Amino acid sequence: MGIITTVSTWIIPCIILLVLLVGTWKRVPTYETFVEGGKEGVKLAFSLLPFLLGMMVAIAIFRASGAMEAFVSLLSPLLGLIGVPSEIVPLALVRPISGTAALGMTTELIGTYGPDSFIGRLASTMQGSTDTTLYIITVYFGAVGIKRMGDALKVGLIADFIGIIASIIVVSIVFGG
Amino acid sequence: MVNIIWVMMAVIGILYAMFNGTMSDVNKALFESADDAVMLSISLISVLVFWIGLMKIAEASGLLEGMAKLFRPIITRLFPDIPPNHPAMGYILSNVSANMFGLGNAATPMGIKAMQEMKELNPSEEASRSMITFLAINTSSVTLIPTTVIAIRMKYESIAPTEIVATTIIATLISTFGAVLVDRLFYSLRSRRGQ
Numbered sequence: 234m235g236i237i238t239t240v241s242t243w244i245i246p247c248i249i250l251l252v253l254l255v256g257t258w259k260r261v262p263t264y265e266t267f268v269e270g271g272k273e274g275v276k277l278a279f280s281l282l283p284f285l286l287g288m289m290v291a292i293a294i295f296r297a298s299g300a301m302e303a304f305v306s307l308l309s310p311l312l313g314l315i316g317v318p319s320e321i322v323p324l325a326l327v328r329p330i331s332g333t334a335a336l337g338m339t340t341e342l343i344g345t346y347g348p349d350s351f352i353g354r355l356a357s358t359m360q361g362s363t364d365t366t367l368y369i370i371t372v373y374f375g376a377v378g379i380k381r382m383g384d385a386l387k388v389g390l391i392a393d394f395i396g397i398i399a400s401i402i403v404v405s406i407v408f409g410g
Numbered sequence: 411m412v413n414i415i416w417v418m419m420a421v422i423g424i425l426y427a428m429f430n431g432t433m434s435d436v437n438k439a440l441f442e443s444a445d446d447a448v449m450l451s452i453s454l455i456s457v458l459v460f461w462i463g464l465m466k467i468a469e470a471s472g473l474l475e476g477m478a479k480l481f482r483p484i485i486t487r488l489f490p491d492i493p494p495n496h497p498a499m500g501y502i503l504s505n506v507s508a509n510m511f512g513l514g515n516a517a518t519p520m521g522i523k524a525m526q527e528m529k530e531l532n533p534s535e536e537a538s539r540s541m542i543t544f545l546a547i548n549t550s551s552v553t554l555i556p557t558t559v560i561a562i563r564m565k566y567e568s569i570a571p572t573e574i575v576a577t578t579i580i581a582t583l584i585s586t587f588g589a590v591l592v593d594r595l596f597y598s599l600r601s602r603r604g605q
Contacts, residue, residue, distance in 0.1 A: 268463065270465065371412075
């Protein structure tokens with residue numbers, strides 16, 4: 234753990250150091266270039282606002298109404314058939330939709346079942362090996378104005394599903410079911 | 411498809427609330443989440459300004475290009491429609507490496523820059539082949555050190571908070587590999603349909 238914390242606190246300052254030193258060495262007008270890029274960043278954050286707001290409001294309605302919970306309990310027995318433990322089903326379904334909700338669920342599962350239980354380890358692994366597909370699509374495609382996203386959503390959701398199944402299999406093998 | 415999902419979540423939520431008496435919760439969540447979204451966008455300004463600014467320097471000094479050169483064999487296979495020396499490659503690599511180290515805040519600006527570069531290669535409102543591949547790699551997540559999860563495990567007094575690092579890496583590799591395969595499959599289906 235010591236090494237990991239050291240690496241994660243050192244890495245960002247070291248990247249900054251490297252970029253600034255190389256930039257100066259290559260005679261890049263560093264400060265002006267930084268400000269140029271920064272302006273782009275400001276514009277970007279504002280252009281993202283409507284995309285984020287729209288998506289977050291829809292998710293909030295779905296969650297607050299209780300529909301998300303109903304949806305999860307509807308699918309739980311089905312996923313149980315292919316060996317997905319029922320305790321983990323809500324997390325698996327929420328992970329692609331909402332990052333904060335998923336993190337909350339992982340915390341709850343670890344708190345309830347203990348970090349060193351099968352469920353605790355599975356939730357930890359799942360949290361780390363999948364990402365919030367809807368958020369990524371919203372932000373990345375929103376930023377460049379992609380309206381027709383082709384197979385992106387399908388591919389993203391299938392990737393999440395593969396990650397969830399892979400987590401279950403790997404955790405079962407490594408720690409025993 | 412995102413239109414359908416978006417409308418479905420809102421419509422099902424509101425209809426469900428009608429029959430379950432959760433309308434006041436919905437009302438509250440509606441305005442709170444709109445507020446949250448504004449706060450999130452504003453808090454994104456700091457990371458976007460900082461990292462895009464810094465990466466501009468990296469791009470101007472040739473650092474991004476050098477990094478792309480290093481990983482060229484892998485990356486040209488994954489993104490055959492991006493020219494090997496294009497800045498998009500550098501941004502894709504920066505995004506993936508930032509994700510690997512769990513630097514979510516730094517990863518987003520690089521990902522957006524990568525998308526912008528890819529859009530310049532293919533200026534249309536439709537997602538290009540490389541954009542979909544990039545998205546697939548991103549959603550399957552490539553975390554090597556799941557910092558947040560480790561922190562939660564420590565908080566709940568795990569005997570070995572980091573023991574899930576190995577399982578996370580294996581699961582991540584499987585899902586990323588799977589995502590790339592699925593992406594390839596969909597691509598070949600698309601081109602067979604002649605699109």
